[in-house]
Amino acid sequence: MNLDDANRLDAADPLRALRELFTLPEGLTYLDGNSLGALPRATPARLQRAVEQEWGQGLIKSWNSAGWIDLPRRLGDRLAPWLGARPGEVLVADSTSVNLYKVLHAALQLQQGQRKVIVSERSNFPTDNYIAQSVARAHGGELILVEQPEDIAPLLDERCAVLMLTHVNYRTGRMHDMGLLTRWAQQAGALAVWDLAHSAGAVPIDLLGTAADFAIGCGYKYLNGGPGAPAFVWMHPRHDGQIWQPLTGWLGHASPFDFDSDYQPAPGIQQYQCGTPPLLSMTALDTALDVYDAAQKLGGIRALRNKSLALTEAFMGAVEERVPGAAIATPRDAALRGSQVSFALPRGTDGYAVMQALIARGVIGDFRAGDPELLRFGFAPMYNGFADVVRAVDALEDIIATRAWDRPEFISRSKVT
Numbered sequence: 001m002n003l004d005d006a007n008r009l010d011a012a013d014p015l016r017a018l019r020e021l022f023t024l025p026e027g028l029t030y031l032d033g034n035s036l037g038a039l040p041r042a043t044p045a046r047l048q049r050a051v052e053q054e055w056g057q058g059l060i061k062s063w064n065s066a067g068w069i070d071l072p073r074r075l076g077d078r079l080a081p082w083l084g085a086r087p088g089e090v091l092v093a094d095s096t097s098v099n100l101y102k103v104l105h106a107a108l109q110l111q112q113g114q115r116k117v118i119v120s121e122r123s124n125f126p127t128d129n130y131i132a133q134s135v136a137r138a139h140g141g142e143l144i145l146v147e148q149p150e151d152i153a154p155l156l157d158e159r160c161a162v163l164m165l166t167h168v169n170y171r172t173g174r175m176h177d178m179g180l181l182t183r184w185a186q187q188a189g190a191l192a193v194w195d196l197a198h199s200a201g202a203v204p205i206d207l208l209g210t211a212a213d214f215a216i217g218c219g220y221k222y223l224n225g226g227p228g229a230p231a232f233v234w235m236h237p238r239h240d241g242q243i244w245q246p247l248t249g250w251l252g253h254a255s256p257f258d259f260d261s262d263y264q265p266a267p268g269i270q271q272y273q274c275g276t277p278p279l280l281s282m283t284a285l286d287t288a289l290d291v292y293d294a295a296q297k298l299g300g301i302r303a304l305r306n307k308s309l310a311l312t313e314a315f316m317g318a319v320e321e322r323v324p325g326a327a328i329a330t331p332r333d334a335a336l337r338g339s340q341v342s343f344a345l346p347r348g349t350d351g352y353a354v355m356q357a358l359i360a361r362g363v364i365g366d367f368r369a370g371d372p373e374l375l376r377f378g379f380a381p382m383y384n385g386f387a388d389v390v391r392a393v394d395a396l397e398d399i400i401a402t403r404a405w406d407r408p409e410f411i412s413r414s415k416v417t
């Protein structure tokens with residue numbers, strides 16, 4: 001595929017109109033929307049209105065008049081269909097890490113001290129495993145990490161309280177079978193907690209269909225809510241009213257404006273709100289979800305998924321063909337693949353420096369340390385196209401063939417990689 005072929009495919013793309021709903025720098029190939037989603041075109045004006053009108057003019061009245069108080073639930077309702085959940089079951093609040101803390105504590109409480117082991121993968125995103133370590137410690141339990149997905153099943157025994165997995169692995173883009181693993185966990189008496197950070201908005205998710213127990217995920221990746229956007233949390237309704245999530249703030253109280261001296265949890269997912277939400281960030285996420293409404297009209301998650309798979313497939317094929325020695329870490333099987341592609345480069349080629357050289361040429365992906373070190377490219381089907389695939393591989397091929405990466409300014413590492 002050359003740039004002409006790619007442009008033809010992009011011109012015929014039924015989702016093409018969505019790209020116009022984003023502001024992306026001219027000439028940039030942005031393949032990091034799985035880390036920080038692009039800016040929706042409508043967001044700056046909407047935020048300006050929120051600041052000047054709702055805050056500046058409305059002041060405290062805006063809690064009612066602008067609907068601020070209901071925004072965490074309203075955003076949850078808007079997200080619900082993309083998660084396979086029903087309105088009323090999802091709350092937008094806090095960060096992914098904080099929401100994971102809440103649901104893991106809740107899950108261990110549901111096990112009533114009978115089971116205290118949390119099972120996860122060593123390759124999970126570190127914050128997930130760090131939070132799980134703390135929760136396991138607090139309950140006198142332990143976190144057990146497997147090296148390979150195949151090692152999970154044997155650990156689902158009478159000690160296992162929770163199976164905590166990230167649906168799409170942040171390094172490799174490998175996707176778990178959520179239905180199967182949830183069933184295995186629950187058959188063994190454990191609860192299933194899913195992190196959807198790299199799934200929400202990118203791959204089909206059916207929380208109710210799989211009958212998972214809890215799920216959390218991120219607002220600033222494929223959902224395009226902006227840097228530090230609030231995250232989401234979901235609990236299966238069968239767990240309503242049985243436990244207290246641990247961060248018992250006033251806005252998770254059944255009637256916060258009674259200012260009662262005793263805590264009484266709100267019913268359902270509302271209990272998972274802790275304190276006052278970051279309204280400006282919530283507003284940015286609200287605006288980003290308008291783009292999801294537009295995507296719904298163009299075929300929804302099915303159409304996004306089909307495009308994402310076509311892009312990642314084309315990218316993997318081109319990397320294999322044109323980047324000598326690249327070892328692709330992402331599954332070729334579409335059923336096992338999220339919306340990103342990662343690969344390692346041969347010994348003697350500094351992957352970090354290659355990524356810096358790519359960025360200097362206007363192709364943004366990212367680099368993830370570890371063993372092996374990986375170059376990672378996220379494909380956001382709302383705004384990426386086949387031309388991005390071609391531009392990225394053209395640049396990669398040239399940078400590696402000419403060793404253009406081998407320069408001091410590309411080799412020295414910044415604080416955020």
Ligand SMILES: *Cc1c(COP(=O)(O)O)cnc(C)c1O
Pocket residue numbers: 095096097098124125127128166170195197198218231
């Ligand atoms: C991005 C990501 C997070 C981010 O957590 P924050 O609390 O927003 O920093 C957590 N878990 C996974 C799996 C992620 O990919």
